[in-house]
Every structure is written in structure tokens, then in C-alpha cells.
Amino acid sequence: MSAIYEPKGAAREYSPLALNYIKGCDHGCVYCYVPIMMKRFNKDYVHSDVYIKEEKKLLKEVESSAKKFANSEKQVFLSFTTDPYSSFNQKTQLTRRVLEILLNYKIPVSILSKGGYRVLEDLDVIKKFGPNIQVGGSLTFTNPDDSRKWEKGASLPSERFDALKILHDNGIRTWASMEPVIYPDxxxxxxxxxxxxxxxxxxxxxxxxxxxxxxxxxxxxxxxSVTIMRQYNKSFYIKKDLLEFKPKSLWLSEDEVNMDYLALKNSFSSVTA
Ligand code: SF4
Structure with missing residues (x-):
């Protein structure tokens, strides 16, 4: 099986391709879906026990998969089985290594993280992707106490917002995953x-x-949500589980319900070194 793969089900709404290189995460989100998913394959799975293969072997596998997907038209999502910028990553710098490989093989990347400023440690590599990368934050709360309660190891909301602002100011395309929605207000x-x-x-x-x-x-x-998106002229996608609640009176464009609408297309040929 290739390290880069096509996700299925609800995960497919995030990206046409994905790469999981770390199992486990130390952010400790109460609502995390990963343990449920992983326990299907291993009943003893403990999400807080972060696990990677021996680093050389892992990076070799990522590289051989990246070779197969070189110049991919489709973006690769990082990542479903961990947060690419957990505190574990800070020690290992694995996400940086993985990004370097994907950049080398000209594969567009979409990152999603609750790591806040930790993402900025890789800003130099991220910038080298030009328009072939987008960096997202899972934005769940405005109230820091709620964030501490529901996602105790992740960065606080204000840090996540600020990190996205800094990325945007550096010319990086940014996105927000408004999921899970715990308090709609x-x-x-x-x-x-x-x-x-x-x-x-x-x-x-x-x-x-x-x-x-x-x-x-x-x-x-x-x-x-749609009213606010239109007020600010924003691109957006409504996920299928929320779409079930659409009233007849609400008009949505084909793009706004197309899961690939916000996915990057490969434009490496237009990026100058
Ligand atoms: S950051 Fe993501 S992978 Fe990590 S615990 Fe939270 S929901 Fe799970």
C-alpha cells in the first residue's frame, strides 16, 4: 500500500489524497475521531501514545510514494492520524522532512493543524511551495476556557488565529476547518x-x-454561516453532514457543495525558483 492514498467517506471531503506518517497525537481533543477509526484495526490503540516507524524507514516509504505521485494534479492532506504540528512533531521535525520530500516531487499540499505558532517553524519550507500549499487551522472556539476543556494540548484560539494571520501576511493561502462546531455562536x-x-x-x-x-x-x-460567508465574499464549502439541514429557501452554488472546490491544483510549472 502506498503512503499517499485516496481517503474514503467523510475524510474524502478534506482532500483527494492524504498522507499519514505519525500515529497518535498529544493534543488530547475530547472530540477526536481518530481513536474510533484506529480501534477498528487495533483494539489496544491509545491515541496519546504517539508512534512512528523507524525514521529512516518511514522517510524512505514517504519518498518512494512521493515518487509515484510526482507532479500530482491532486493535493495531499496532512494528516488524518495526527496533528502535523503536535508537540511530538516539535521534537522530531518530521513534518518538515515530509514537506521537503513533497516539495521535491512537486506535490501540492494542504495542512490542517491546531498547533498555532508551531506551524511557523516551517514557514521557510512552506513558502517554497508558492501557490501549491494551503495551511488551515481547526477553529473551534473563541473562549480559551472552552478550548482548554475540549482540546487541552492544542494551542489556544487566539494563537491559532494569529498564526493564520502571519501565514496570510507571508503570502500563504489559508483556510479554516469549522469542525467540530461545539458552540455555534x-x-x-x-x-x-x-x-x-x-x-x-x-x-x-x-x-x-x-x-x-x-x-x-x-x-x-x-x-x-452562509450569510457571513457572503457578507465577506469568502469561498466556502458546506460539508455533507451540515448540508442535510439546508432549508429549501437557501441557495448554494455547485462549488459550495463540491468537495474538491477548495482543493489546490498543481501549478508548480509556474513557480519560479
Ligand atoms: S489535534 Fe486532531 S488528531 Fe490530535 S487529538 Fe485533536 S482531533 Fe485528534
Missing amino acids: QSLEIMHITNEYVDAYKIGKLNHFKKHEEKFDWTKFLVD
Whole structure:
């Protein structure tokens, strides 16, 4: 099996291709879906036990897969089984190594992280991708106390916002994953706060927390989100689970419900060294 692969199901909404090079994450998000997914293959899986293959072997596998996907038309997503900028990565610098390989083989990349300023440690490599990279933040809260409660190891909301602003100021395309939506009012507030430096939004809802989900009017959240997106003239995609709540009166374009609308196309040939 190739290290770079085509994700299935809800994961496919994030990207046409993905690469998982670390298993586990030390951000400790209460809502993390990865343990549920990984326990299907290994019932003893513990997400906080971060695991990588022997580094040389791992990077060799990534390189051989990247060779097969060289000049890929489709972007590769980092990553579904970890946060590319967890504190574990800070020690290993693995994401930097992986980015260098993908850059070498001219493969467009989409990053998603709650690592805040940690992403900026790789800004020099990220900039070398030119328009062939986009860096996203999972934006979940405005209230730092809620963030501490639900995602205790991740950077606080203000740091995530600021990191995206710095990336944007450095000419990097930025995006926000508005998922999970734990308190709809906070998610709507995030759209108002970040619209000047976030280029595109993927908007979902909360899943797997039935009792909490039932407290909110998801149709209202969808309509309010689209209103804000249009107010700021933003590109956005509505995820399928939220789309189920669309009222007949709400018009969405084909792009706004096309999972590949916000994915990068390869433009390495136009990037000058
Ligand atoms: S950052 Fe992502 S992978 Fe890490 S614990 Fe949170 S949801 Fe899971």
C-alpha cells in the first residue's frame, strides 16, 4: 500500500489524497475521531501514545510514494492520524522532512493543524511551495476556557488565529476547518474575527455527541454561516453532514457543495525558483 492514498467517506471531503506518517497525537481533543477509526484495526490503540516507524524507514516509504505521485494534479492532506504540528512533531521535525520530500516531487499540499505558532517553524519550507500549499487551522472556539476543556494540548484560539494571520501576511493561502462546531455562536464569531486573513472555509457541524448536538438549531447555523460567508465574499464549502439541514429557501452554488472546490491544483510549472 502506498503512503499517499485516496481517503474514503467523510475524510474524502478534506482532500483527494492524504498522507499519514505519525500515529497518535498529544493534543488530547475530547472530540477526536481518530481513536474510533484506529480501534477498528487495533483494539489496544491509545491515541496519546504517539508512534512512528523507524525514521529512516518511514522517510524512505514517504519518498518512494512521493515518487509515484510526482507532479500530482491532486493535493495531499496532512494528516488524518495526527496533528502535523503536535508537540511530538516539535521534537522530531518530521513534518518538515515530509514537506521537503513533497516539495521535491512537486506535490501540492494542504495542512490542517491546531498547533498555532508551531506551524511557523516551517514557514521557510512552506513558502517554497508558492501557490501549491494551503495551511488551515481547526477553529473551534473563541473562549480559551472552552478550548482548554475540549482540546487541552492544542494551542489556544487566539494563537491559532494569529498564526493564520502571519501565514496570510507571508503570502500563504489559508483556510479554516469549522469542525467540530461545539458552540455555534462561537463558530459564527470566529468567521467574523478571521475573515480578513482566512481565504476559504470548510464548514461542518458536531457529530458523535448526540445529546450536545440536539441542543442546537443546525439549520439556523447553516443559514447564518452562509450569510457571513457572503457578507465577506469568502469561498466556502458546506460539508455533507451540515448540508442535510439546508432549508429549501437557501441557495448554494455547485462549488459550495463540491468537495474538491477548495482543493489546490498543481501549478508548480509556474513557480519560479
Ligand atoms: S489535534 Fe486532531 S488528531 Fe490530535 S487529538 Fe485533536 S482531533 Fe485528534
